[in-house]
Amino acid sequence: MQDMNAAGLSLGVVGAGAMGTGIAQVAALGGIEVRLFDTREGAAAKSCEGIAGRLSKRAAEGKMPADEARDAAARLNAAGALADLSGCDVVVEAIVEDLEVKRSLFAELEAIVSSDALLASNTSSLPIGAIGAEMKHPERFAGLHFFNPVPLMKLVEVIPGPDTTEAVVEALTVLSRRLGRTPVRVKDTPGFLVNYGGRAYATEALAILQETVATPAEIDAVMRDCFGFRMGPFELMDLTGVDVNFPVTRFVHESSFGDPRLRSTALHRYMLETRRLGRKSGRGFFDYADGAARPSADAPGDAAPARSVFVHGDAPILKDLVGDCGAQVLDADDGSSPILAAPVGEDATAHAVRCGVDPRRLVCVDTVGDMSKRVTVMTAPGADADGLASVVALLSAKRAVTAIADSPGFIGQRIAAMVANLGCEMAQMGLAEPADIDLAMRLGLNYPKGPLELADAIGPRVVHAILSELQALTGDDRYRPSQWLRRRAALGLSALQP
Structure with a gap:
């Protein structure tokens, strides 16, 4: 196995889409020789040219040294065939989310690369163990999940499969740092950490909307102004696109055997079916047509005030x-x-x-x-x-x-408690170390606080009380408190306490 900090390290990237292109860019900037391959004719070359152009533009704007941009561009190479990746020390796959397609690709790669080369998948949802189940040497295979856009998003989830060696996990952790990313080791579970933990923010907002408690604009305003989120849940869904967030939500819910904590609503699916996808379609939970006004979240205050x-x-x-x-x-x-x-x-x-x-x-x-x-x-x-x-x-x-309208837990209590509770459940499941759960959620989703930090800010006993009341009043196990939360609330401990 090559030293991940070696000067001559070479990285192969399969897939010249947005993710593969981003991985290639940060690798080239990290001083690594990159070979980018895509089955589409000319796609890899076009991607390399695009990266070089963006780096040159940044240099011209004074955002990076000109020689650094030039040297990084020189490290980018478009591969004409998969076999051109044979000499790579590491190969990262960033292709379509299809289990059989990925398995087929890694079977080809195993026949091409050297015996000590590392193989990794950038899958955002498919189990790493399932992808590597038919590999001849799954011990050198792991997940390396970057976030889009890769050059801006610092988080990388490092996900070992059941056969991955500790040496491989450590090597990919070192590689992630060389690429300027922050690695977090995550358990191989549906949605991994961020895509699993991120379900609560949007789905509870959707539940509040379904109950006609408040409008999307009102819900967003409360979460921005009262809890410090950079974007409200409906703004965020419109930005990422319902065609992205609904399938991920459905996958995580179904893969978790219908856990009601992860349940979405019929409206979420309806938005997809009617192509109200958000910004990309011009209309989602909000209207993005030119001149469209954003609904107000403020109640009129023109009556005589109470004395x-x-x-x-x-x-x-x-x-x-x-x-x-x-x-x-x-x-x-x-x-x-x-x-x-x-x-x-x-x-x-x-x-x-x-x-x-x-x-x-x-x-x-x-x-x-x-x-x-x-x-x-x-x-x-x-x-x-x-x-x-x-x-x-x-x-x-x-x-x-x-x-x-009348709602147990208002808006903010409900959403914040659900975010905190799902973070506690991730800690209970051992998806990552408690501090790493918070780190990953802050970096991966731009949350103002990690879910366990949020639980501590509100108070574990208060969060537990909110959820217990919600469960009692609604009869819905969606609100059942995590055992991690219950124990720490009962003992007066921090939610971050292992």
């Missing part, structure tokens, strides 16, 4: 919020003023019944998450519309307000 409110329960943060907005916090319910409460996991209906407060005057406020930019409020069926409008007007004086 006094009663805050039910021990909620000092809610009292501070009301006081900051200029209203009086009553010492006792006067029978006519709005009643504010901050339930965790409950909806307004359940909270009103459990606490014996007037559901017509009750306005629930989500105090989990950042309230400096936006506040989420909800009411029970039959609530007084004027009372809600007065509370919205009051809170709108200092921040945006999103008013939603």
Whole structure:
């Protein structure tokens, strides 16, 4: 086996699509001789020319040294036949996601490359063990899953199969670092780590939409403003494309024997069937036609603001919020003023019944998450519309307000708890080390916090309480808390505690 830091290391890439081209580019920049092959006539040469052009442009713009761009371009070679990869020390496959096609390719490669060459697949979903099951030497084979666009995305998942040696895992880890990537060792499981863990953010948003709790614009705004996500779940699905995210979601759900935590909705499939794919089709959850206006997430605050409110329960943060907005916090319910409460996991209906407060005057406020930019409020069926409008007007004086229909866990609690819970389940399953789970999710999905960090930020006991209430109120095992989470919540430990 060649030293992955050797000056003369050569890398073969099979597949000159977006992923293969990106892998070839970062390898050339890492000082590695690259041979790129594609079965399509002229595709590999065109890819090499495209990389050289982009590097030259970056150099001209002063974004990289000219000699570095020139030297990297010189390391790129288009292979005319698969046999031209015979001298490569490592070969990475980046072709169609078809198990039999990949198996056939690796059978050919095994007959071509030297006995100590390493073989790797960039598959995003197919089991590494299944791809290597018919190989003569599966011990030198592993997954090396890059993320698109490769030059920008720093994460690489290193996935050993059942026969992969530790020396091969270590070599591919070293190679990943040479390519300027951050490697994370991941267990061979459906969707690996990021594609598995990323299901919660979108699917819970889809569940909230299906229940007509809120609109896509409202859900996105809450997750951006209150939980720090760079993009809301519907913006993100429109960006990646429903034709990409729905098949991955379906694959992970089916491969996990229908685990309800990973379940999507009929609307998700309908978007695919009607070709409302997102930005690429001009219409998805939002309209991307020229001049199309983005729906507002803000409740109108043009009513007369409430002058006094009663805050039910021990909620000092809610009292501070009301006081900051200029209203009086009553010492006792006067029978006519709005009643504010901050339930965790409950909806307004359940909270009103459990606490014996007037559901017509009750306005629930989500105090989990950042309230400096936006506040989420909800009411029970039959609530007084004027009372809600007065509370919205009051809170709108200092921040945006999103008013939603009754929902256990509001919007933010539900989505954040589901993201955290799935991270805990990944830790329970041993998909990676707890800290690596967070690292991979931050790098692979641009999450502001990893799921276990998110659990700690909210508090494991609070996350567990949210999920327990959701499960009890809905009767849906989708919300069953991970045993990893339950134990750490019960013991008062960090979610990152092994």
